[in-house]
Amino acid sequence: MVGFVAGLLDATVRAATVLMLAGLGEVISERAGVLNLGVEGMMLVGALSGFITTVVTGSYWLGFGVGILLGMALALIHAFLCISLKSNQVISGVMLTLLGTGITTFLGQQWVSESIEGFPQIAVPVLVDLPVLGDALFRSTATDYLAIALVPVVWYFLFRTNLGLETISVGEDPEMADTMGVDVFKMRYLAVIVGGGFAGAAGAHLSLAFSQLWVPGMTAGRGWIAVALVIFAQWRPERILVGAYLFGLLDALQLRSQSLELTLGAGAPLASLLNPVLEFVFHPTIMATYPYLATIAVLAYAVIRTRSDQLAVPSALLEAYVRSAVVPVMDYGNPHETVHRVLRSQ
């Protein structure tokens, strides 16, 4: 049993890192008012570019860096479309996922059979010998440690620095931030690009540390889970940590639930009635739906139970900003939205 739990925790930690990195990046981007549905595509681009770099140069750190850079490059397109061209954030994000998936599948085919020596596991002396948790938490790759370390960093950035304050302000009320001298466009660009870097890192971690190989479409929807995770975490970095482990645990359980005897013994009362229910509830693929259902539940609960001005969702999320006026997001049925004159025309 101890072995089972230790293995489960280990798998949880591995699965959580990807979600944590991508989720933290998405928090930064959304806090600035820009939804990024291109995470999946950025992760794939990060994964492939990191992998290729590592194969060619032999340096997984260099690969990791390139993965981050290309994630940022893709995010730059998103930023340009959503911030400068005021395009619909949803459409742009879906497009980038499509683009990322397409490009990596297209270019990545010849790299499928390559092998690399990726991030090795590093054991923290002494702590690694802790029972149950030791192996899971303290025998991990550098990227696993990095992801955990980034949680307080992002928290500190958002809530304890001037740039963080400005990031939040442009996501809440860009017009007000502008009158206070905050450069709305710059802050939003920065947040989206940094967010893309995190997504690229998540992808590079996937190919360089998690599986140490490249398979087209290897993110397998983790980018979408990261988007859900941000809502689940109500846009708070520290809750991303908790949420990532929770979703990671569900992921880890899926592979192991069959080996668990989660049904009642044949003689137990109500066994014949409850066992099919238990089997269904703990079925791996059914468990895979829980992160999404939990996210919808959290979203619904928050919207129904919270006063609208206290909702955790950044108030200006999905809104493009036109100097001196916030216009609603490009609404394809409605090209006539009011755009106030640029006030500074002189």
Added chain:
Amino acid sequence: MTEEPFLRMEDIVKEFPGVVANDHVDFSVRRGEIHGLLGENGAGKSTLMKILYGLYSQDGGDIYLDGERLELASPQNAIDAGVGMVHQHFMLIPKLTVAENIVLGDREPAAAFASDGGSDGRLPDSLRTNPVVQALAQRFSLGLEAPESRIHDLAGQYGFDVDVGAKVWQLDVGQQQRVEILKALYRDVDLIILDEPTAVLTPTEAEQLFESLQQLADEGLSIIFITHKLQEVEAITDRVTVLREGKKVGTVPTADITQADLAEMMVGREVLFSLEKDPVEIGDPVLRARGLRAENERGIEALSGVDLTVREGEIVGIAGVSGNGQTELAEAIAGLRDLTAGEIVVEGIDLTGASPRAFVDNDVSFVPEDRLRYGCAADLSVMHNATMKDFRNGQFGDGQFLDYPGLREYAETLVEEFDVRGVHDVTDVEAGELSGGNLQKLILAREIHREPDLLVANQPTRGVDVGAIEFIRESLLAQRTEGTGVVLISEDLDEIMDLSDRVLVIYEGEFVHETVPEEADRGRVGLEMTGGSGEDGVEASAEAAAGAGEAR
């Protein structure tokens, strides 16, 4: 108080397409003075102040502050020059704390990196003053302790009761307003513009605000107080400037003028349109509303127990300055706003709490004040907009299918009958492409042509050209002749007097005066609109404002 003006705005001109918002206006404010800026909506108050705050740039004229000529390209310039503004809609982020809202944009580094060294000696000066370290610290740290204590001191100095660490959403409206004022004070302004600051406040909160303002003025700050409530002018200001139709009427010391004189300066007397009003037999009540109470968007009671009866063939004019509950009243009797109390009966049918659809089906027509937001779908065709309510009508086909050629023909009839110009093809021209006057004619056509029992028209002639105004007024009179009960809400007193059979004055969500045009005393009506106490004194409304006055 020195006699040399602290702020001088000279010969300010600002034109918008078709309107001269400020027509050679001179305006000056002394140091330590509370200066009232009085005028009806559209008189040019806001434009003048937006120029002073760098939001608009003037087409002509100069601004001097403390003798220096100002070039204001943005609010940032204005703040740097020492001019702050508190808007009606607070510019605050509810999720952030008071201190965070105030220091946003200042890039205050953490205490250890503070450029003035000061209390914290943990870092050597050489490191702290290093430009690179400073630049990094300004970005990647945030010092709230020093600003918080400064805000705290400022708040204490002026008797503001504000918790600097609280999130803004936790504060009530009065406190949020004080945060706005603190935001200006924190940036060391010498002059604060307050745009109708009491509009969002309860009487008690208004009282507290007045006390604080008096204290600020005593400390040497100059305050410009935009309002259209005479009681407030009397209670708080030292001098008052009145604007009307973009021109300055005059500046007078408040002590030297009566409310009646102010009301006359503000409302003025203009040449009236002469309208033929046929005598009409007034019939049975169409609308009977009792004890209506409703809240505005901020959850504050805007309608405090209003009774309104309208009979067939009668135009009931509701006079008042905007923001006194007219919008809420109009929406309530058109079925669009939820009531917190009261009942609405139309043609004997109780429609209290009914859906907007029920009101439409029971022949209630509505001309909303915000044409583009509620009156039409700007990017749909004239045909769609002309038939927005009548498409359900049996004449346009049975069952689920719509007779589009029929709709088109109907729209063409309306366009022709109501002389809506600029429509060459009702299916091709979009409502948003029409001019204000023509769009209003289209909306009125739609609402009138369905032969309503009750027509609610809120500001039907605002922002409309002269020709259309006349047409719209005549249409309303024609409705009266047809036996429709009409509720006409307008800020234009002449319009009310010309068209109405009965006039009600609304002030702070209540009717405070009732008269008929033939017997109306314009001065009295003007006073009642602005909360002034007439000869008889209108207790309910004057109370709060009078209390505020005494509190000084």
Added chain:
Amino acid sequence: MNVELDIGAREDVPTWLVYGTPVFTVLAALAVSSVALVALDVSPVAAYSVMFVETLTSEFGLTETTVKAIPLVLTGLAVYLPLRAGLWNIGAEGQLILGGLAGTWIGLNVSAPGYALLVAMFLGAGVAGAFWAAVPAWLRAKYDINEIITTLLLTFVALNLKNYLIRGPMQGGAGTFPQTEQFSGAATIPSLFGNVHAGLLVALLMVAVAYVLVTQTRLGFEVTFVGSNPEAATQAGISRYKVYILVFVIGGLFAGFAGIGEIAGVQGRFRADFEPGYGFTAIVIALLGRNGALKVLLAGFFFALLIVGGSSMEVALGVPAALTEVIQALVILFLITAEFFKRYSVSLRVDRDPGTSPATRTGSDA
């Protein structure tokens, strides 16, 4: 010197821009993609001629394109209708899967005479798709919960539900392959001509339904109004609640039809790896065809051509079919870029007066 970019909303969109945009975006996407082709040492001219000319001139290419277009048009409509009411249905894929599952279950477990079984399968699929769409619609109409997020997330729930059912309760046929049993003849959609199955008729019929619904009925009038100005619609007594629920329910119905049409018309059985992605391509199709159901039909066929042409290109020239995904993405990219220039007129002004440069931020002024 101060350079200022002036962005103003356009009052009128020039006609050439309206009609030129789709053509321009497609050409630009193809032009950019040709870089990838050159990198693979493939002549773009040869590649595109395989992709378009050969596909459009061969019987095989035409029938394949038509078959592919059936689910694309139907899911396109599933996104199009809510879009008319101002809502985004990002989850047509999930509604398609659910519809396919329900229809498959009926096809395998119900026996009915003649075409009745097929009718029942389509009805079941439609109801399942409608139900899957009704949940986010209700959350939006009743509580104002963003439908973009909920439709998206429910898609992933649907995909996992499919894996569960096809690998579990619905698994059948020879061996232990993750798939259902093969459909009987009665449960298979008959062929119309060549390889084109009769689902085409359903798709065309639904285009007609959507067209009539939007342009001829009272509901369509209400949908258009709510989509254009929900507040004015409320004022006119139109129920937003009803409109929101109905556009999603009908949209989900269309997506459900797409699912069962593909399973019973092409696949013959439900395989666990059935995850066609039509629901996502549908977003683009609805975007291109948002002005009318007939344009959705055209856009659906265009994307079918792109997909079929892409796989012919793979066969003939060894170009990875993923290139079509890239082209799709680029079409969207250029489409939303063009959208900006359609909505705003941009003018650049260079001001040589240094005095009007924006206020510079002062450093710490504590």
